[in-house]
Amino acid sequence: MTGAGLQHRCWNHEAREAVCQCPQCGRSFCRECVTEHESRLLCAACLRHAAQAGAARRGGLRRMAAVGLTLAGVVLAWAVFFGAAEGLITVTERTERMAWQDR
Numbered sequence: 001m002t003g004a005g006l007q008h009r010c011w012n013h014e015a016r017e018a019v020c021q022c023p024q025c026g027r028s029f030c031r032e033c034v035t036e037h038e039s040r041l042l043c044a045a046c047l048r049h050a051a052q053a054g055a056a057r058r059g060g061l062r063r064m065a066a067v068g069l070t071l072a073g074v075v076l077a078w079a080v081f082f083g084a085a086e087g088l089i090t091v092t093e094r095t096e097r098m099a100w101q102d103r
Contacts, residue, residue, distance in 0.1 A: 010029050
């Protein structure tokens, strides 16, 4: 069996035969040097880049979620205090009306 597959050696370990080629960087690696990520076998460097890109996306979403929750909290606080003030005004007006009727 002569073929290119037998001549490929691991990028990190020259004594080991490569079992796959990283789809990101194109280098060949042995079984110990690759990890499965999203149904693909990636080398450590490419896996690190993929993880950093995912963390950057999640960081932006977390910031937007924090802003959204803060805004929702402010709106809720406003609604509670507005309702309490309206209720207080209503009670005060009724009390004054009843006081005028009793005179």
